[in-house]
Amino acid sequence: MVTGYYTAAQIRDAEAATGDLLSGGVLMARAANAVAAQVSAELRERTGGVYGRRVLLVVGAGNNGGDALYAGVRLRRRGVRVDALLLDPDHAHGAGLAAFRSAGGRVSATVPDGLDIAVDAVVGLGGRGPLRPPAAEVFARIADTGAAVLSVDLPSGVDPDTGVVNTPSVRADVCVTFGAPRLAHLLAAPACGRVVVADIGIPVPAAQVTSPSxxxxxxxxxxxxxxxxxxxxxxxxxxxxxxxxxxxxxxxxxxxxxxxxxxxxxxxxxxxxxxxxxxxxxxxxxxxxxxxxxxxxxxxxxxxxxxxxxxxxxxxxxxxxxxxxxxxxxxxxxxxxxxxxxxxxxxxxxxxxxxxxxxxxxxxxxxxxxxxxxxxxxxxxxxxxxxxxxxxxxxxxxxxxxxxxxxxxxxxxxxxxxxxxxxxxxxxxxxxxxxxxxxxxxxxxxxxxxxxxxxxxxxxxxxxxxxxxxxxxxxx
The missing domain is CATH 3.40.1190.20 (Ribokinase)
Structure with a gap:
């Protein structure tokens, strides 16, 4: 079947059209479930198991970080050791951070040793321009560990609509996106790795940009x-x-x-x-x-x-x-x-x-x-x-x-x-x-x-x- 690709504005409009599903947090819960499920699948494939493995959430401000923090809650319930590195602590998703801490998640200022997977939740769909220096330093340290990188929505530093891969930016092994792929998943495919699309119940229009199977x-x-x-x-x-x-x-x-x-x-x-x-x-x-x-x-x-x-x-x-x-x-x-x-x-x-x-x-x-x-x-x-x-x-x-x-x-x-x-x-x-x-x-x-x-x-x-x-x- 044909895969359609969408602008950031089209995805936001589709999310807004769900009404209470967006405002009531249902879409975020579904997104968090999808991220947690994919992290678990990656851990099993890469390490042979889930329990006791180590995951780092690199969390920016806003809903992208919220998706990751709630995913961290679900991973904690599966016995994963989860750390969250907050790039902007004062603007982290409040409810998500509280739930993460209550589940036994640990807030860390550094990249931990023995890391299996890093979750990129810095900017997501709303991001423009390159990574800021603090985030760039974090991902440089992650690269040194050899850990896989899973991006929530899009690799941070990649423009969602043009696919411009800014320098510096995140290079993902896998992206988990919601509802439908973004334009950048096609235009910047080498930076996005494998793209997993989770159905979270948002309606999307007929696509103007497509790719055939x-x-x-x-x-x-x-x-x-x-x-x-x-x-x-x-x-x-x-x-x-x-x-x-x-x-x-x-x-x-x-x-x-x-x-x-x-x-x-x-x-x-x-x-x-x-x-x-x-x-x-x-x-x-x-x-x-x-x-x-x-x-x-x-x-x-x-x-x-x-x-x-x-x-x-x-x-x-x-x-x-x-x-x-x-x-x-x-x-x-x-x-x-x-x-x-x-x-x-x-x-x-x-x-x-x-x-x-x-x-x-x-x-x-x-x-x-x-x-x-x-x-x-x-x-x-x-x-x-x-x-x-x-x-x-x-x-x-x-x-x-x-x-x-x-x-x-x-x-x-x-x-x-x-x-x-x-x-x-x-x-x-x-x-x-x-x-x-x-x-x-x-x-x-x-x-x-x-x-x-x-x-x-x-x-x-x-x-x-x-x-x-x-x-x-x-x-x-």
Whole structure:
């Protein structure tokens, strides 16, 4: 199923809508139960038990600290030795602190020896900016102990809406959040660790930012049916490569062949190289001679001169879905009028440098706002590449993919993504779905090819088919 991600304001509004559940402390009690349950689960997994283990609550002001203090009460009842380090004693949650002390919890000014888990309850959802020096010193000492860190809601020092990871900030092994994930759980996924969402009974609206599960990607992936032929499954035309960069054409076309069961056509000067790798590709020297296609993928290695401009103008002048990448984006940055009056699905796939050429500025730390802004301004779908890939439609809806590794950061990997996403456009997937599904398979293929070591783009490409076989096992 799709996971939705929410702003801090949306979560606060959802909590306020519960009325007495919020004002009467029911939501806090449920949150505390969830934190205590997850701490117990982590202790069992990491140490083999719960009783007698040592937990430190690092408590800031407000309700985030209250969640942790009440969780400490529940952990004390299970025989856990629980200390609370109060960063702002005068503003700690009063009722929670009293209950904690009554349960035998100990207030400490230092990080204890023999620590198993530290609970980060410094700022949570309302936090902005880096950790203050006292908190930073505490977490530096915790890091020296080797104890795991569980953050309540979000790692302190991580912005909830932009995902900016400030310096210093907490890096969590696991986050326990309530009701629904926050934007930062996607945008700053490496800092958040594993995210556990506890249902505490708050209603959330339909999400504008989502990420598909592997099962949903599998369900969306086009497969041949009894009535299909090579044309009905989608024909993608790839315009890529040059005499100088024939490899871009080889990678893009062979990735397209691996991704779907339709047909791949190729236009460009690297015909011999393309056919040597993928003899099933149908090659032509010009767009006019290419034959029927359902979508175009253009850009990798085509150059940035007048000929490339003319090719891009020809393709964007059609009413066919089109993906533009690499050199095509550089050309488009100089000639954005090529997108004027275009109504067919259009997917741009820039990395940060190409994004800057298109937008006139780097994406910056707020990548979500940046990609939304460019998609709205150009009236097309924009896929901003990165460890967290974001795919934005002009209406503000965004799909994200956490690659969970950076093995795809290798020369030519973008050409592979072009082929995969282009083939999905040809099969009829909407641009945003094609982009995020391609990004997921691309990331999974990189991880499979790597096995923990650096890889080439060719190795990534070769892992697309086995990755799809694994993924499609999830299809119902």
């Amino acid at each position: 592997d099962a949903e990607v599998a369900a969306l992936w086009p497969l041949p049916g009894p009535g299909d032929d090579k044309y009905s499954q989608g024909v993608v035309g790839v315009i890529a490569g040059s005499a100088v960069f024939p490899g871009a054409a080889v990678l893009a076309t062979s990735a397209a062949v691996a991704a779907t069961s339709g047909m791949t056509r190729y236009v460009g000067p690297a015909v011999d190289e393309v056919l040597a790798k993928s003899p099933e590709v149908v090659a032509a020297s010009t767009v006019a001679d290419a034959g029927r296609v359902q979508a175009w993928a253009i850009g990798p290695g085509i150059g940035t001169g007048e000929q490339a401009h003319d090719l891009l103008a020809d393709v964007l002048g059609t009413d066919l879905p089109t993906l533009v990448d690499a050199d095509g984006l550089t050309v488009l940055a100089r000639a954005p009028e090529l997108l004027a009056d275009r109504t067919a699905p259009t997917l741009l796939t820039p990395h940060a440098g190409e994004f800057a050429r298109l937008a006139g500025a780097e994406p910056g730390p707020d990548r979500l706002s940046a990609v939304r802004g460019l998609a709205e301004r150009l009236g097309v779908t924009v896929l901003l590449k990165g460890r967290i890939t974001l795919v934005a439609d002009p209406d503000g809806r965004v799909s994200g993919n956490d690659a969970e590794s950076s093995w795809a950061a290798t020369a030519g990997a973008g050409d592979v993504l072009t082929g995969i996403a282009g083939s999905l456009l040809a099969a009829g997937l909407p641009a945003r779905s094609a982009g995020v599904c391609a990004a997921r398979v691309h990331a999974r293929a990189a991880a499979l090819a790597s096995g923990g070591a650096p890889i080439s783009a060719a190795a990534l490409r070769d892992a697309v088919a086995p990755t799809l076989r694994r993924l499609l096992d999830l299809r119902e």
